[in-house]
Amino acid sequence: MQGERKIQSVEDVEKIQQKYSKQLYYPDGIKVNIGMASCGIAAGAKASLEKALKELPQGNGTQICQTGCIGFCEEEPLVEIFAAGRPRVIYRHITENKILDAIQGYIQGNYNKKWILGQMRDPRSLLEGNSENPLSEVKPLEKIPFLEDIPFYNKQIKIALRNCGYIDPDCIEEYIARGGYRAFMRALSQMQPAELINTIKESGLRGRGGGGFLTGVKWETCAKQSGERYIICNADEGDPGAYMDRSILEGDPHSILEGMLIAGLAIGSNQGFIYVRHEYPLAVKRLITAIKQTESYGLLGENIAGSDFSFHIKISTGAGAFVCGESTALMASLEGNVGRPRAKYVHTVEKGFRNMPSNLNNVETYANVPVILSRGAAWHASMGTENSKGTKVFSLVGKIKNTGLVEVPMGISLKDIVFTVGGGIPKKKKFKAVQTGGPSGGCIPEKYLNLSVDYQELAKVGSIMGSGGMIVMDQDTCMVDVARYFLDFLKGESCGQCTPCREGIKQMLNILTDICQGNGKEGDIELLEELGDMIQKFSLCGLGTSAPNPVLTTIRYFREEYEAHIKDKRCPAGVCKALFHYEIDEETCTGCHLCAIKCPQEAITGEKKEPHQLDQSKCIKCGICYDACKFDAIVVK
Amino acid sequence: MEQVGSASSHQAVEIDYMELDKIIEEQFHRDKEKLIMILQEIQWKYNYLPQASLIYLSEKMGVPISKIFGVVTFYSTFSLQPRGKHIISVCLGTACHVRGAEKVRERIEETLNIRDGQTTEDMRFTLESVRCLGCCSLGPVVRVDDDIYGRITSDMTGKILEKYN
Numbered sequence: 001m002q003g004e005r006k007i008q009s010v011e012d013v014e015k016i017q018q019k020y021s022k023q024l025y026y027p028d029g030i031k032v033n034i035g036m037a038s039c040g041i042a043a044g045a046k047a048s049l050e051k052a053l054k055e056l057p058q059g060n061g062t063q064i065c066q067t068g069c070i071g072f073c074e075e076e077p078l079v080e081i082f083a084a085g086r087p088r089v090i091y092r093h094i095t096e097n098k099i100l101d102a103i104q105g106y107i108q109g110n111y112n113k114k115w116i117l118g119q120m121r122d123p124r125s126l127l128e129g130n131s132e133n134p135l136s137e138v139k140p141l142e143k144i145p146f147l148e149d150i151p152f153y154n155k156q157i158k159i160a161l162r163n164c165g166y167i168d169p170d171c172i173e174e175y176i177a178r179g180g181y182r183a184f185m186r187a188l189s190q191m192q193p194a195e196l197i198n199t200i201k202e203s204g205l206r207g208r209g210g211g212g213f214l215t216g217v218k219w220e221t222c223a224k225q226s227g228e229r230y231i232i233c234n235a236d237e238g239d240p241g242a243y244m245d246r247s248i249l250e251g252d253p254h255s256i257l258e259g260m261l262i263a264g265l266a267i268g269s270n271q272g273f274i275y276v277r278h279e280y281p282l283a284v285k286r287l288i289t290a291i292k293q294t295e296s297y298g299l300l301g302e303n304i305a306g307s308d309f310s311f312h313i314k315i316s317t318g319a320g321a322f323v324c325g326e327s328t329a330l331m332a333s334l335e336g337n338v339g340r341p342r343a344k345y346v347h348t349v350e351k352g353f354r355n356m357p358s359n360l361n362n363v364e365t366y367a368n369v370p371v372i373l374s375r376g377a378a379w380h381a382s383m384g385t386e387n388s389k390g391t392k393v394f395s396l397v398g399k400i401k402n403t404g405l406v407e408v409p410m411g412i413s414l415k416d417i418v419f420t421v422g423g424g425i426p427k428k429k430k431f432k433a434v435q436t437g438g439p440s441g442g443c444i445p446e447k448y449l450n451l452s453v454d455y456q457e458l459a460k461v462g463s464i465m466g467s468g469g470m471i472v473m474d475q476d477t478c479m480v481d482v483a484r485y486f487l488d489f490l491k492g493e494s495c496g497q498c499t500p501c502r503e504g505i506k507q508m509l510n511i512l513t514d515i516c517q518g519n520g521k522e523g524d525i526e527l528l529e530e531l532g533d534m535i536q537k538f539s540l541c542g543l544g545t546s547a548p549n550p551v552l553t554t555i556r557y558f559r560e561e562y563e564a565h566i567k568d569k570r571c572p573a574g575v576c577k578a579l580f581h582y583e584i585d586e587e588t589c590t591g592c593h594l595c596a597i598k599c600p601q602e603a604i605t606g607e608k609k610e611p612h613q614l615d616q617s618k619c620i621k622c623g624i625c626y627d628a629c630k631f632d633a634i635v636v637k
Numbered sequence: 638m639e640q641v642g643s644a645s646s647h648q649a650v651e652i653d654y655m656e657l658d659k660i661i662e663e664q665f666h667r668d669k670e671k672l673i674m675i676l677q678e679i680q681w682k683y684n685y686l687p688q689a690s691l692i693y694l695s696e697k698m699g700v701p702i703s704k705i706f707g708v709v710t711f712y713s714t715f716s717l718q719p720r721g722k723h724i725i726s727v728c729l730g731t732a733c734h735v736r737g738a739e740k741v742r743e744r745i746e747e748t749l750n751i752r753d754g755q756t757t758e759d760m761r762f763t764l765e766s767v768r769c770l771g772c773c774s775l776g777p778v779v780r781v782d783d784d785i786y787g788r789i790t791s792d793m794t795g796k797i798l799e800k801y802n
Contacts, residue, residue: 336670
């Protein structure tokens with residue numbers, strides 16, 4: 001029976017595509033897609049799904065399905081409801097208590113418009129450009145915006161995220177229905193390895209994991225080596241604040257498998273590995289399912305589609321070590337060893353995993369590959385800037401209104417990302433900086449908001465693209481504390497092998513901790529700069545050489561904050577506990593008593609409708625009152 | 638440095654060697670490259686890595702105990718000490734940090750009277766800070782066992798912990 005299912009040709013893929021397009025776009029009855037990525041689940045999507053499944057038994061005209069993350073995390077849980085010939089509507093904040101009403105409302109045609117985020121204009125993926133828009137004949141809902149016109153979405157082009165939120169990640173047929181595996185099948189039957197490599201080279205695709213090395217060049221070098229070669233996917237997304245890889249792994253695992261298959265074909269490898277961090281259990285589960293399905297269709301295994309190309313993919317889980325995102329450390333860990341990097345006199349494309357040539361790309365890079373093959377190198381190269389082509393997924397988080405994953409063309413301005421797509425800073429607070437590139441990156445201040453975001457421009461201001469985390473900071477974020485935070489992180493994650501990184505980071509952290517505790521001295525800033533310079537120059541691997549970046553950029557752009565800590569013994573943002581205290585401003589306090597109720601120390605007293613008092617001897621500076629006060633009457637001094 | 642399971646600090650657990658054999662031989666075919674995943678599996682069974690299981694693993698796999706110890710202490714997932722019934726993971730990723738995750742952690746430390754990495758005396762909770770659970774949009778995030786709680790403020794922690802006995 002399995003044999004009949006095996007895909008042998010592009011036509012077989014097209015047949016599945018046609019059959020399952022109906023399920024995706026013209027379902028029988030009402031289809032409900034609940035966003036079930038980790039973030040959706042954390043926001044309550046699982047409870048909504050369970051409630052819907054329990055109360056609305058499947059088969060009576062309503063299908064309850066799961067999808068990955070549709071990206072607009074601020075509005076989670078997100079639920080899409082649609083039916084053939086009717087608008088596709090995305091509802092926001094659909095928790096357990098709303099899910100049944102949302103579905104009933106759609107069935108009855110009254111739609112609960114106040115819960116709607118938007119309606120879709122065109123649900124097709126970039127790979128289905130030739131098919132007809134299933135919504136072209138559908139009359140849109142009045143006074144409801146199209147998703148594509150909402151500021152959060154309208155600057156986005158979804159290549160790597162093309163299927164996230166649209167398909168059931170546990171269903172290979174739905175991936176195929178959106179144009180999946182066609183690129184690979186076409187490559188297998190019609191293209192030579194050199195042609196594949198050239199296409200990727202000409203597309204200008206660069207590694208999306210941090211280094212930004214040209215993917216095609218890497219493939220070419222690896223393909224030239226002799227002997228057994230390995231294709232490895234770096235899914236050890238360790239940068240705190242970046243989660244696009246998790247979203248792709250959980251929402252569209254087949255896009256990675258297809259990218260790896262194409263790489264295997266181009267490089268001449270028969271074995272792939274996915275190294276995924278254990279903090280992402282759902283991603284591991286979905287990858288395992290995806291691999292099994294692909295094997296059952298004969299797209300992974302021996303003699304794929306009757307050709308002489310064989311390819312297998314294995315999954316390995318990491319065990320919580322940031323340094324394992326570094327290529328040589330990752331390969332050591334894959335071999336079951338301690339994940340320590342080695343000097344790269346010999347690159348991993350020559351001698352990597354098991355001392356054999358190994359091509360390592362990250363999740364987002366692989367997810368881009370099938371689209372580039374389908375749409376052509378020139379199409380991809382037409383997007384972006386001179387040296388940075390295509391799109392990049394950013395995770396927009398921190399002090400920002402529209403948190404979420406956004407995929408935008410390279411070269412878009414930082415201002416557009418933060419203020420148009422991201423909607424700016426919440427609670428009328430003032431923008432201070434945006435941190436890019438994780439612990440290896442830097443903090444970019446307001447004066448560079450017009451910067452066009454690509455690999456070169458970010459490097460010019462002392463930061464990096466990294467894996468695409470963008471953490472927005474406002475007036476309440478202390479930049480010295482942020483620098484201390486990153487060094488504390490890196491101290492814990494340094495593998496301890498080379499002295500500049502192991503000891504240097506520790507010393508820098510000691511100095512910063514002193515500064516944050518009010519023990520800073522004249523000359524500390526200069527000493528930090530000197531140490532930072534040394535660590536950059538003499539560390540063994542990328543983790544060490546980039547470790548001082550967060551400190552050096554914050555000194556460069558926010559020196560006055562360091563000086564306030566050192567000279568005035570004051571933390572202007574109200575973060576470093578030893579250097580500030582809270583006061584209640586009697587003029588603004590309305591006596592609403594909320595702070596007094598919330599204070600865990602009972603440090604706040606006062607009569608209702610009268611200005612309250614704060615007992616400094618009891619206050620532990622937990623900040624609960626500061627966050628709770630709606631009148632800004634609690635002030636940092 | 639942590640001691641390899643000092644006997645006085647906890648009662649010895651019963652090791653089911655048949656089960657260990659299953660993991661080492663049937664599931665992972667004594668593949669030395671799979672050492673990390675084997676250790677994860679053992680930890681999943683016992684909630685930590687009992688000393689006896691590591692010694693057995695070393696003999697069975699032909700990997701020196703020193704190497705196993707090196708791997709176990711290098712990766713942050715592994716624990717050589719018994720952990721509580723419920724694992725509280727406070728995310729200290731950057732996005733959670735700037736939104737006040739430290740305050741959440743401090744609050745939990747005060748409530749349970751333990752520090753980061755420690756276990757309550759009644760073995761009910763272990764508190765572990767983690768660097769990024771990838772739910773950055775919902776920060777600060779706390780995970781208790783498999784349940785993830787987003788948009789946590791320090792005054793909400795008490796209510797959450799009450800649910801776990």
